[in-house]
Amino acid sequence: MRQLRRVILRMLCITAVLVSGLIFAAGTAQAAVPDRWGFAFVNTSSGVPNLSYQAGSWPGGFNVTVTPGVVGQVFVKFPQIGASSSTANSGVVHVTATSQTAEWCQVQKYWSAGVDEIVAVRCYHYGGAPLFTPFSIVFSESTGPLPAPKAFGYVGWNGSAIATQYNSALAANSVIPTSTGVWTVVLPGLGSSGIAGNIQVTAVDSTNAARCKVGAWSPSAGQQKIQVRCHDATNVPLNTGWTLTYQRERAITGAAIPPKNFAYTFDNSPANPGPYAPAPAAINYNSQLAVNTVQTAGPGQRLVKFPIVGVLPNNVQVTAFGPGPEFCNLVTLWGTSGGDVLVRNVICYNGTARVDQPSFVSYLSAF
Template sequence: MRFRPLILAFALVAALVTVVPTNSGPAQAAAADRWGFALVDNPTVPTWTVLNTTRQWGSWKPGFPGLWALGGKIAAGRFQVRFPQVGTSVPGIVHVTPVNRTGHYCEVVNSGPAGTDQLVVVQCHAPGGTPSDTAFTILWTLSSGIVPVSQGTHAYVRSTAAGGIVQAYNSTGGGVGVLPGPPGQYQVTLAGVGGTAGPAGNLQVTAISTAGAPRRCKFANWGPSGLDIVAIVTCFNQAGVLTATEFNLSYHRERSVIGSFAPPKFFGYFSPFGGQTNFNYPIGFGVNTLSGGPVWQLVYPQLAVTETHAQVVAQGTGPEYCHLTWPWTYVGLDANVSIICFNNAGTVVPYRFLSTFTSKD
């Protein structure tokens, strides 16, 4: 059965949807103009420490091969990341995935330029909401231009807590809409980015709190409506209560989570929908394999090509959340990603999730 948008769950009319037509430009294989990713595997290092060089890369590298992403702790649970030579006043989007077995979670505090660099501040919390350090992965990306759908699709939006659009991008040139519902619930529509054979592609979402308040977001549901992708985003506070929250959401189909293609030519994504939500380039559909539970082991065949990056988000109703158990490993040519999920109290539970993985190449 095809997904049906849950508009009836929202006490609003369609006329209230904020729709932003995205910018156009020449067709191109690569959509991401500027980007960077990193793994913060030690969240207590001082500023500015070089972050793990086997798990970071960015669009600055061709012009500045000797520069690396830097970071450092600036307060309890708060860490700042600097991506060099990609600074811009255009916000772009940030995704963050915690890496731990303790149930700590993270949100973005802010992101912006510092001279020629891009700075991102991340705040993390222990279950219950106390600021506390944890490892995490981070991706910042900014895209423009129209890409033929035959080369895959990519779209994103930064939404305010009230459902207003701060910035949006759609590689098809179509619109992006956000429909706020009851507190902490949003319907996001990405026009024309979906596939033709049911659910396809991958979504990620990350909470934003400029005050550093404990927040996390996930997907209650998502899927196709014609060629559009419709997602129900839900956001929670430390008590597991639905709470109006700013967020970054992105979608990619047959492209990497960065938004580009060729490069990267080694990437994949996975969700429990199966079908075209289980994709691996260059191999194809249905080859990424999941085992275990409640600590899941996800294998991306032939994607152990350094340098690499992973993001995870939970899918389902309720305040449960998911992230990386520990940094991913390589076994031969395969990348092994371990995923763990928690209830609001920080107890490990089996749960659905969306995972995405990419190399720089």
């Protein structure tokens, strides 16, 4: 009962913050980033996922719910935050599997159903066998500008064209197909003098088992140029849909205050036993000015610590980096204790073999 009271109080606080944010939005266009958002840790194939790890811009009294589909498939309903367009795949969604074996989760489709946002998610074991495994999920939709150097942008690719996009410089993003399973994404106006920020990529495919990652990253003063690479149930390059989000000094939803507590890092030296702070500092951001660290936790496993920003409810997303077919997920639910977040662990694979692999990790609190 005491735990339930804490959860209810936490959700009431979120609602109060959101209401004040909506009042502020009437006076400034910049507060429109994001328009709507939600996240959850889906630890069940039916019912209400863990209340301590879900939050969103919906009013009080509502919760994320999950219903099962075919094997390995669930439908996640974010209440009262249906995207502004009834067109499928408006806004952007990311999912990350939590498993101790070589598995991943992908988005099949997401759409607005009345006032709600529905996301179909399906998970697979390497090789293509579908199965249910817990996963973390985040959805957001944004409009309006942001002042530099803060930057935020996303692209939803439907397999042949851009289906949805946002750019905080109000520029038009572009996607250039390069070869089978490879695309170049250009985010104009969001440039940086060196690598700065964080990137998350998720496969979107309603038919095929698919997983996607960041293949390369080439920032410049005028734009971010990011390569997306996707593979099938094994290691074969695959043309598929995907979502990509770029964040710099903003939460993965595009929001700023709230939340006051968010962080991200790019583990670009996975052979470093650590603990080490990824460099340059612009890829290792902590909204409370603490220093995030990464260290080895076993073969192919990395322990990530985000100090001071650990406030429930919260969410973690992971994306692999590199030119090969490797992919990464989470071993289990992250820990939140004493104000710190311990991601124990990010784990990466090539096939079913654990490998040391660069990865992007993004953390978000509702507060």
